[in-house]
Amino acid sequence: MAIMPQTPIPAYPGRRWAARTYPGLASMAARLRADLRDDLATLAGITPDLADDITLCASEAFANACDHSRSGHPGGRVMRFLSTPVVTRHETTLRLSLIDDGPKRDPRIPAPRTPHGCPLAERGRGLLLIHRLATEWGTSRAVDTPDGSLLSTALWAEFAYPSAEADR
Template identity: 50%
Template sequence: MTIVPRPPVPFHTPTPGFAGRRWPCRVYPGDPAQAVWVRKDLRADLHRLEGLGPDLAETVVLCASEMFANACAHSRSGEPGGRAVRTLSMPTAHTLHLSVIDNGARAEGPSRPQIPRRRTVKEWEEAERGRGLLIIDALATSWGTRAVVDFPLCQGLGRAVWADFTLTGANSNGGAR
């Protein structure tokens, strides 16, 4: 009798996306230096997803980094002891849903994230900040914000900034609109 070994399964076998797929939530301290871990963990989570080209993967990572930076800069997540939560799921077989949940609005800040619109061309040229949501708006299929708990007595408990990305095929390099 001849024994024939099975060929090894490649380590990078893609896994198909499916409606209802969820990755574990990841919680990070609300320190901007943690953005490197947000990016690294997200790349690891997306690594084997079938239909996610390298350009779209980097687009998702960039948007997550911007969301996390905004949570640290503009919410109580950036205060001592603050945290931000990153979630990742697939509501449909071709849609990737990313969100970053913060600890709620600071007393002095705006109550919800918004794109700065009242700037002159010169102000935009000189501005060192304020482009994160513009980047997300340009790269995601859709995006928005929502309260973590939609109940009047729970206002201020946190806000989720979310973005959806369309998977366009295993050999695709894009997906941004």
């Protein structure tokens, strides 16, 4: 039996890939990246450079979820969503979202500040990378309980690129 390569499908508004859930372990970042590359390969118009940018942003967001939320605790998890909410004749928007298990501490109590201004620091650049590479990005509450406590946080990033139809 021969395995036929999959032909990428042009983007269409509302396309969604199956949500994926990963254990909140740093070692799972490689699986997240591989799954994301596989999913991006099914979408026509994604250049290798853009796929690398999207994958890097996902990896950084995953690392932040593991480090800074309950996702990094035993039994914690991170969910990944991917969709094309906007597709026009000229531009397609791909949206990547990662949802963590919520803050490690009470969000009403400010976290201690640490200096990230050192240009030689090995950490603290994940959100800066996302800011530089994504067209738009942000965070939002993913789930609220009736008493207002935050259960999880979604980090989303959008990437705009020329639609396949714009090339014709």
